[in-house]
């Protein structure tokens with residue numbers, strides 16, 4: 001049966017050698033979501049694929065699928081944006097890796113895009129353009145959690161329901177996915193929560209509600225970056241029941257940079 005060739009906007013999440021000349025690819029595609037495919041002869045074909053099937057590149061992909069559930073056959077790729085800085089700067093590479101690892105861990109094959117493609121494109125482009133990288137990574141994660149159905153609840157205490165007030169101390173409770181105020185927090189909860197200062201909460205809540213194209217206008221302080229990355233790491237660990245290796249590495253080593 002002849003295969004119908006399709007075209008889709010895609011970003012490379014993962015790339016592995018297969019045999020002598022092929023590559024198994026994982027993309028995140030507009031509308032389709034995560035998609036795996038095989039690029040036959042990718043290591044030999046200078047014309048069809050040279051410098052295109054690199055991590056984090058944005059492509060226009062020509063592909064076909066012989067039957068549901070099988071690997072897509074990648075026929076050709078046109079480069080939209082190489083995001084070269086992300087592969088030339090180790091710190092940016094690690095941050096882009098957090099984005100791709102989160103998407104790999106929290107999405108299934110071909111379950112739809114649900115706004116994640118635009119968010120990933122925004123995140124990679126912002127890192128490549130050298131906007132403050134740790135702020136970009138924090139905002140990417142807070143928006144990604146919403147896209148997968150776990151928007152952090154930051155506008156009131158999830159126990160007493162009192163609206164957020166700048167004069168009260170709060171922590172983030174992973175089990176309830178929201179803030180808990182100092183009056184509602186008991187000793188048993190402390191290991192399951194992460195302290196967030198009022199300034200950090202305000203910026204993160206603004207980042208949840210801001211249109212993507214205006215998100216660069218918001219800034220986190222040094223304290224805000226540390227608190228955000230720490231709370232997001234622990235919350236995602238709790239939700240996914242596994243660690244995100246690149247995020248763990250980033251939290252352990254580099255957010256002071």
Ligand SMILES: [Zn+2]
Pocket residue numbers: 157158159160161162180181182183184
């Ligand atoms: Zn409360």
